[in-house]
Amino acid sequence: MIRRFNIFNLTSLTFGLAFLYLPLLLVVIYSFNDSRLVTVWGGFSTKWYGIALNNDAYLEAAWITLRIAFVSATLATVLGTLSTVVMVRAGSFPGRTLFSGMIFAPLVMPEVVTGLSLLLLFVAIGLDRGFWTITIAHATFAMCYASVVVSSRLASFDRSLEYAALDLGCTPFSAFRQVTLPVIAPAVISAWLLSFTLSLDDLVIATFTSGPGSTTLPMKLYSSVRLGVSPEINALSTMLIGIVTAGVITASLVNRRQERRRQQDHRAAAAAA
Amino acid sequence: MNFLDPASAASARAEPATPQAPARPPLIRFENVTKTFGSFTAISDLNLDIQEREFFSLLGPSGCGKTTMMRLLAGFEEVTSGRILLDGQDLTGTPANRRPINMMFQSYALFPHMSVAKNIGFGLKQERWKKRDLQDRVDEMLALVQLEGFADRKPHQLSGGQMQRVALARSLAKKPKVLLLDEPLGALDKKLREETQFQLMDVQDRLGLTFIIVTHDQDEAMTVSSRIAVMKAGKLLQTDTPARIYEHPASSYVADFIGNVNLINVELSGMEGDLALARWDGGTRLAIRPQPEDVMTPGARKTLVLRPEKIHVTKDRPAEAHNVNMVEGTVEEISYTGSASTFLVRLDGGMLIRAQEANRLLTSRREVDWNDRVWLSWRAGACVLVDA
Ligand SMILES: Nc1ncnc2c1ncn2[C@@H]1O[C@H](COP(=O)(O)OP(=O)(O)O)[C@@H](O)[C@H]1O
Ligand SMILES: [Mg+2]
Numbered sequence: 001m002i003r004r005f006n007i008f009n010l011t012s013l014t015f016g017l018a019f020l021y022l023p024l025l026l027v028v029i030y031s032f033n034d035s036r037l038v039t040v041w042g043g044f045s046t047k048w049y050g051i052a053l054n055n056d057a058y059l060e061a062a063w064i065t066l067r068i069a070f071v072s073a074t075l076a077t078v079l080g081t082l083s084t085v086v087m088v089r090a091g092s093f094p095g096r097t098l099f100s101g102m103i104f105a106p107l108v109m110p111e112v113v114t115g116l117s118l119l120l121l122f123v124a125i126g127l128d129r130g131f132w133t134i135t136i137a138h139a140t141f142a143m144c145y146a147s148v149v150v151s152s153r154l155a156s157f158d159r160s161l162e163y164a165a166l167d168l169g170c171t172p173f174s175a176f177r178q179v180t181l182p183v184i185a186p187a188v189i190s191a192w193l194l195s196f197t198l199s200l201d202d203l204v205i206a207t208f209t210s211g212p213g214s215t216t217l218p219m220k221l222y223s224s225v226r227l228g229v230s231p232e233i234n235a236l237s238t239m240l241i242g243i244v245t246a247g248v249i250t251a252s253l254v255n256r257r258q259e260r261r262r263q264q265d266h267r268a269a270a271a272a273a
Numbered sequence: 274m275n276f277l278d279p280a281s282a283a284s285a286r287a288e289p290a291t292p293q294a295p296a297r298p299p300l301i302r303f304e305n306v307t308k309t310f311g312s313f314t315a316i317s318d319l320n321l322d323i324q325e326r327e328f329f330s331l332l333g334p335s336g337c338g339k340t341t342m343m344r345l346l347a348g349f350e351e352v353t354s355g356r357i358l359l360d361g362q363d364l365t366g367t368p369a370n371r372r373p374i375n376m377m378f379q380s381y382a383l384f385p386h387m388s389v390a391k392n393i394g395f396g397l398k399q400e401r402w403k404k405r406d407l408q409d410r411v412d413e414m415l416a417l418v419q420l421e422g423f424a425d426r427k428p429h430q431l432s433g434g435q436m437q438r439v440a441l442a443r444s445l446a447k448k449p450k451v452l453l454l455d456e457p458l459g460a461l462d463k464k465l466r467e468e469t470q471f472q473l474m475d476v477q478d479r480l481g482l483t484f485i486i487v488t489h490d491q492d493e494a495m496t497v498s499s500r501i502a503v504m505k506a507g508k509l510l511q512t513d514t515p516a517r518i519y520e521h522p523a524s525s526y527v528a529d530f531i532g533n534v535n536l537i538n539v540e541l542s543g544m545e546g547d548l549a550l551a552r553w554d555g556g557t558r559l560a561i562r563p564q565p566e567d568v569m570t571p572g573a574r575k576t577l578v579l580r581p582e583k584i585h586v587t588k589d590r591p592a593e594a595h596n597v598n599m600v601e602g603t604v605e606e607i608s609y610t611g612s613a614s615t616f617l618v619r620l621d622g623g624m625l626i627r628a629q630e631a632n633r634l635l636t637s638r639r640e641v642d643w644n645d646r647v648w649l650s651w652r653a654g655a656c657v658l659v660d661a
Contacts, residue, residue, distance in 0.1 A: 160382040163369075165384075168370075168399060168443070171370060174399070
């Protein structure tokens with residue numbers, strides 16, 4: 001019998017998790033540090049949160065970041081869902097593999113390349129860089145993540161539900177709106193949350209595509225850190241970690257619930273058979 | 274019946290075998306319908322008339338095109354050539370949502386995010402029915418399938434049989450002219466399936482609708498249908514009442530597909546009174562009462578279709594009669610199925626014949642046993658000839 005936790009497994013698990021989360025943990029701990037000096041513990045305090053939340057530059061950056069994340073996540077989810085539906089529905093046509101490959105390619109594309117190419121595009125078409133260029137850029141690269149999430153759900157979607165809706169008098173569009181969309185809604189929601197968090201903590205692409213007056217929070221943090229890490233930044237980072245974690249956990253909870261429901265349905269169907 | 278020359282035989286055959294001359298135009302007409310998927314022909318030049326209020330079955334092996342015919346009727350696929358008429362109207366170009374035809378899906382296809390009542394009322398909602406009328410119709414449908422009190426359940430809270438009934442109620446809610454049922458009972462266990470068959474027949478009769486059902490279960494088709502079409506590879510082999518399909522199959526394929534059968538190759542030899550005489554491969558002389566449409570050319574090779582339950586199994590030699598056929602053999606196998614016993618009898622010529630006797634006595638009193646010498650006998654009118 002293989003023991004699930006032997007010394008070796010336990011050690012590698014500990015080191016792996018420590019490697020991943022220790023730095024984050026340090027940031028969180030030091031955000032509650034009373035001392036001015038980042039690395040010297042001077043007692044527990046939440047004063048840096050107050051200071052960070054009163055810093056107009058940070059607040060403005062945070063507001064821009066949230067707006068960008070909201071709009072780009074919405075764009076990415078809508079476009080990602082529609083393109084996936086079209087791909088799944090289209091069945092096989094010449095060049096299908098190439099086409100679906102093209103939707104998913106940005107997943108493995110280095111961010112620097114994506115950022116640079118988008119920058120070139122915006123310059124070429126003479127678009128002023130700012131809020132909208134970052135939003136479009138984020139929507140583009142979040143869209144493929146959204147597609148992956150939605151397409152895995154659509155793959156197990158029973159097409160006959162849509163046929164039933166058509167049969168009962170729906171037009172194809174209203175069948176999609178009344179049947180398909182509600183059924184795949186949990187996947188669409190988690191695609192949105194994923195896109196939102198991706199946009200929220202992106203630095204590279206935002207740096208390439210931002211313009212004056214559209215500095216996002218990660219950019220702001222990065223430039224401040226170059227002048228030295230302050231406890232205020234730790235506090236801000238902790239808040240960012242909080243938002244992202246909440247997003248990711250919600251997305252996975254939504255997915256888990258959906259998965260459980262589906263298994264229930266399968267069990268019911270199996271029991272019926 | 275006399276031996277006919279082929280020419281007059283053809284004219285004799287021109288008269289319809291079943292007097293089913295339609296007084297009015299058919300509700301559904303398939304006219305030279307062909308459906309291809311790429312280079313694959315799923316339905317090939319098919320003609321079919323279905324009358325109003327029929328309970329019509331499509332029966333055939335998996336992949337023969339049954340579902341494709343349903344999807345063509347429902348409007349999920351367009352015909353490649355030919356046309357489908359409903360009430361004399363060409364359906365070509367009418368999308369699924371505007372055809373007065375509804376379908377019950379094999380997987381039921383209940384909307385998982387809607388309650389039973391919402392599922393049943395879905396089609397009515399698309400037609401913007403008034404809330405009150407919609408509610409009344411949904412209640413009526415729930416009563417029809419005996420699911421009062423389940424209105425607020427979600428599909429995943431139902432058993433298989435209940436889901437099946439919700440699917441039926443949903444597809445009937447708009448009172449379509451035609452209801453298509455694609456293997457509606459495939460997922461139910463045997464006992465529930467038999468109950469549901471009768472329920473379907475009852476509903477069809479009460480609402481006066483036309484049902485077209487796809488099944489690969491021949492017993493089911495025999496039980497529920499007014500007519501059965503036997504399909505093979507995109508073609509209709511025979512369209513007839515269950516009794517005629519069973520007792521007067523048009524080919525040995527149909528005979529073999531429906532129920533158990535003995536297929537025996539024979540050669541016609543002549544007539545004796547109103548009976549045709551034939552020689553079995555082994556040389557045994559057989560008497561067969563021919564059907565009016567049979568062409569009896571001496572020397573022709575035919576296949577004798579003989580159902581097991583038409584054969585008597587006895588230990589003593591039956592009395593000679595000009596219209597009784599008999600052969601002798603040894604019992605190789607007896608299978609007991611409660612109401613009947615099936616005997617596999619090896620004839621002295623080597624052929625294996627399946628005969629079935631109702632168990633009129635208790636098994637302990639059964640006179641025939643393994644390895645017994647027995648006589649098989651059947652009447653000249655109990656078997657039919659098909660083309661070899
Ligand atoms: N959309 C399609 N594309 C390609 N081939 C199809 C399609 N639909 C059905 N077929 C083929 O047509 C044949 C008949 O299918 P179907 O009507 O589903 O058979 P049945 O319902 O009698 O089992 C099968 O060989 C199937 O593979
Ligand atoms: Mg089928």
